[in-house]
Amino acid sequence: MTQISTNIKETNADDSEQATVEEIQVDTESYYNNSKTYWSTVVPTVDGMLGGFGSISFIDIRGSEQFLKHLFKQKPAPGRKRALDCGAGIGRISKELLLPMFEHVDLAEQNEEFCQAARSNLADYGSKLGTVFNSALQDFAPEEGRYDIIWIQWVLGYLTEEDTVQFFIRCAKGLTRGGMIVLKENFTTNNEVDIDRMDCSVTRPLLQMKQLLNQAGVRVVREQRQSSFPKELYPVYMLALRPVIKN
Numbered sequence: 001m002t003q004i005s006t007n008i009k010e011t012n013a014d015d016s017e018q019a020t021v022e023e024i025q026v027d028t029e030s031y032y033n034n035s036k037t038y039w040s041t042v043v044p045t046v047d048g049m050l051g052g053f054g055s056i057s058f059i060d061i062r063g064s065e066q067f068l069k070h071l072f073k074q075k076p077a078p079g080r081k082r083a084l085d086c087g088a089g090i091g092r093i094s095k096e097l098l099l100p101m102f103e104h105v106d107l108a109e110q111n112e113e114f115c116q117a118a119r120s121n122l123a124d125y126g127s128k129l130g131t132v133f134n135s136a137l138q139d140f141a142p143e144e145g146r147y148d149i150i151w152i153q154w155v156l157g158y159l160t161e162e163d164t165v166q167f168f169i170r171c172a173k174g175l176t177r178g179g180m181i182v183l184k185e186n187f188t189t190n191n192e193v194d195i196d197r198m199d200c201s202v203t204r205p206l207l208q209m210k211q212l213l214n215q216a217g218v219r220v221v222r223e224q225r226q227s228s229f230p231k232e233l234y235p236v237y238m239l240a241l242r243p244v245i246k247n
C-alpha cells in the first residue's frame with residue numbers, strides 16, 4: 001500500500017509482482033510479524049504515520065470532523081463520553097479529532113514506541129486521556145458496552161479477512177447504545193486487492209469490505225468519500241457502522 005504507511009497511494013500493477021493475498025498471508029504469524037517489523041523502522045512522527053504524506057493530515061481531520069458532526073445528528077445519536085482510537089499510531093487522530101470532541105479517549109496500538117509517543121503527545125489532555133492499550137487489533141477486545149465511537153483508520157489493511165471480521169464483531173459488542181464504529185480506509189478502484197509486500201498490507205475494494213461487514217453483522221449507516229486528497233492517492237472512504245439488530 002506504499003504511502004500512508006506505505007499505504008495510501010494507488011500502486012501500479014508492477015508493484016504487486018503478481019503476489020496473491022493467499023501467498024502473503026499463508027502463515028498468519030509471519031504476516032503479522034513482518035508488518036510489526038516494518039512499523040518498528042518508522043519514525044514516530046505524523047509524517048511517519050502517513051508514509052511521508054503528513055501534509056494531508058489537516059484535510060483528513062477536517063473531513064473526519066464534518067463526518068462525525070453528521071453522525072451526532074442521527075437518531076439515536078452516539079454519545080460523547082468515550083471514544084476508542086484503533087491502530088492509533090502516535091495519537092494523531094486522538095489529538096486533533098477525538099480528544100476535543102469526547103470526554104475520554106482510549107487508544108489501541110501494537111507498537112510500543114508509538115504508544116509511548118502517544119502518551120507524551122496527549123499528556124496535555126490530562127485525565128481525558130484514558131488507557132493506551134499496547135495491543136495488536138487481532139488480539140484486542142474492547143470492553144463491552146464502553147464506547148460511543150470506535151474509530152478505525154488506516155489499519156485494517158494489516159489484518160487478515162478473518163481477523164477483520166472477528167474484530168468488527170468484538171467492536172460491535174464494545175459499543176454503547178447509539179454507539180457507532182467509524183472506518184476510514186483506502187480502497188482500490190479496480191475491484192482487486194492490491195498487495196504491498198514492503199509493509200505486509202493489502203488495500204481492498206470497497207465491495208469486499210462491505211462483504212466483510214456483512215459477515216460481522218454490522219451495517220453501513222453513512223458513507224462518504226474524503227474530498228480534496230491528492231489525486232495520486234487511493235480513494236479514501238468513511239463508513240459509519242452500527243450492529244444489525246436481530247429480531
Ligand SMILES: C[S@@+](CC[C@H](N)C(=O)[O-])C[C@H]1O[C@@H](n2cnc3c(N)ncnc32)[C@H](O)[C@@H]1O
Pocket residue numbers: 004005007035039049050086087088089090092093108109110111114135136137138153154155158159
Ligand atoms: C498508517 S498508520 C495510521 C496511524 C493512525 N491510524 C493515523 O491515521 O494517524 C498504521 C498504524 O497501524 C498500526 N498497526 C499495524 N498493524 C497493526 C495491528 N495488527 N494492530 C494494531 N495496530 C497496527 C501501525 O503500528 C501504525 O501505527
